Amino acid sequence: MEARITLLPGDGIGPEIVAEAKRVLDTVADKFGHQFETPSCPMGGNAIDEFGDPLPPQTLETCKESQAILLGAVGGPKWDDPSAKTRPEAGLLKIRKELGLFANLRPIKPYSELLDASPLKREIIEGTDILFFRELTGGIYFGDSGRMEHPDGEKAFSVMTYTTSEIARIVRLAAESARNRGGKLTSVDKANVLEVSRLWRQVAEDVVKNEFPDIEYEVVLVDAMAMHLISRPSEFDVVVTGNMFGDILTDEGSMLPGSLGLLPSASLGESGPGLYEPIHGSAPDIAGKGIANPLATILATAMLLRHSLSLESEAAAVEAAVASVLAAGHRTADIAAGGDSISTSEMGNLVIQELLA
Numbered sequence: 001m002e003a004r005i006t007l008l009p010g011d012g013i014g015p016e017i018v019a020e021a022k023r024v025l026d027t028v029a030d031k032f033g034h035q036f037e038t039p040s041c042p043m044g045g046n047a048i049d050e051f052g053d054p055l056p057p058q059t060l061e062t063c064k065e066s067q068a069i070l071l072g073a074v075g076g077p078k079w080d081d082p083s084a085k086t087r088p089e090a091g092l093l094k095i096r097k098e099l100g101l102f103a104n105l106r107p108i109k110p111y112s113e114l115l116d117a118s119p120l121k122r123e124i125i126e127g128t129d130i131l132f133f134r135e136l137t138g139g140i141y142f143g144d145s146g147r148m149e150h151p152d153g154e155k156a157f158s159v160m161t162y163t164t165s166e167i168a169r170i171v172r173l174a175a176e177s178a179r180n181r182g183g184k185l186t187s188v189d190k191a192n193v194l195e196v197s198r199l200w201r202q203v204a205e206d207v208v209k210n211e212f213p214d215i216e217y218e219v220v221l222v223d224a225m226a227m228h229l230i231s232r233p234s235e236f237d238v239v240v241t242g243n244m245f246g247d248i249l250t251d252e253g254s255m256l257p258g259s260l261g262l263l264p265s266a267s268l269g270e271s272g273p274g275l276y277e278p279i280h281g282s283a284p285d286i287a288g289k290g291i292a293n294p295l296a297t298i299l300a301t302a303m304l305l306r307h308s309l310s311l312e313s314e315a316a317a318v319e320a321a322v323a324s325v326l327a328a329g330h331r332t333a334d335i336a337a338g339g340d341s342i343s344t345s346e347m348g349n350l351v352i353q354e355l356l357a
C-alpha cells in the first residue's frame with residue numbers, strides 16, 4: 001500500500017514523541033511492504049511563531065491531501081496569553097472543523113501490569129474497557145459566542161446547540177461500535193436542565209430503538225457519570241456524549257489507567273483523512289529532556305493503521321509490541337512509580353525491536 005500520512009509534531013514534547021511514532025511507522029512499512037510518505041508540517045504555537053497562524057493554509061492543504069494525520073500536541077505557556085490574537089488551540093479546533101472530524105474516539109483500557117499506577121483501587125478499575133465517542137465539531141465549542149456591555153461591566157455568552165443530524169450521526173457510529181464490542185451503549189446528557197440535551201436524548205433514543213434494538217442502552221446524566229466513572233468504570237462499554245461533556249469526562253477517564261502517557265485517540269469524519277493523537281498535552285515542563293512517554297503516540301499510529309488505512313494486522317502488531325514491552329517491565333518516568341526508567345528513544349527502540357522480533 002502507498003499512503004501519505006501527514007505529521008504535525010506541534011509543540012513541547014510533540015516533536016520527540018512524533019519522531020518515535022514515525023520510526024514505528026517506517027518499521028511497519030518495511031516489515032509489511034508498504035510505502036508511507038510522511039511530510040511534516042507546522043501547527044500550533046510553532047506555526048504562530050513562524051506564520052502568525054496556528055494552522056497555516058499550506059498545512060491544512062497537505063492534511064487534506066493525506067490518508068491520515070498524526071498529531072503530537074500543541075500549546076504551551078509561551079502562547080497562553082488570553083488576550084493574544086490567536087492561540088494554538090484555535091488551530092486544533094479549526095482542523096477538526098475543516099476536516100469534518102465529528103467523532104472523537106477515546107479508548108480507556110488499563111494495562112494489567114500497570115493497575116497499581118492508577119490512583120484508584122485495583123478492584124475498581126480491573127476489567128475496565130471503555131470506548132468514548134465524543135462529538136467534536138458541534139455543541140458549545142462551535143456555537144455563537146460574544147461579549148456585550150452590561151451595567152455590571154460586561155456580559156459574555158457561549159451557546160450550546162445541536163441539530164438532529166449532528167446527534168444522530170455520532171450516536172449511530174457509537175452504537176455500531178457497541179454492537180461490535182460489548183453490546184452496551186451509554187448516552188450522557190444533562191436533559192434534566194438543558195433543552196439541547198433533551199433533543200440529544202430524544203434523537204439518541206430514536207436512533208437506538210429504530211436501528212440498534214439489539215444493543216443494551218442506557219442514559220446517564222453527566223454529573224452522575226462523573227461519579228460512576230470512578231466508582232464503577234468496569235460497567236461501561238461504549239459511551240457517547242457531546243463536545244464539552246466529552247472533553248471533561250475523557251480527561252477524568254484518562255486518569256483510570258494511571259498515566260496519560262498511554263492513551264491514544266482518533267478523530268474521524270464521514271470521509272477524508274482521520275486525525276490521530278495522544279490524549280495528553282504538550283508537557284512543556286519536560287520538553288526537550290528526552291524523557292516523555294512515546295507510547296500514546298505509538299498507539300495512536302496503531303489506531304491510524306486500523307481506522308484510516310484498514311491495516312488491521314499491522315495495527316495489532318504495533319499494539320502487541322507495546323504490550324510486550326510493558327509486560328517486560330520497561331517504563332518511562334511517568335509510569336515508573338519511582339523505579340528505573342528509560343528515555344523516549346529507548347522506549348521507541350524497544351517497540352521497534354519487538355515489532356521486528
Ligand code: IPM
Nearest residue numbers: 075089090092093246247250
Ligand atoms: C482536547 C483538548 C482540546 C479540547 C483543547 C486543547 C482545545 O482539551 O482535545 O480534549 O478542549 O477539545
Ligand code: MG
Nearest residue numbers: 246247248251
Ligand atoms: Mg480535553
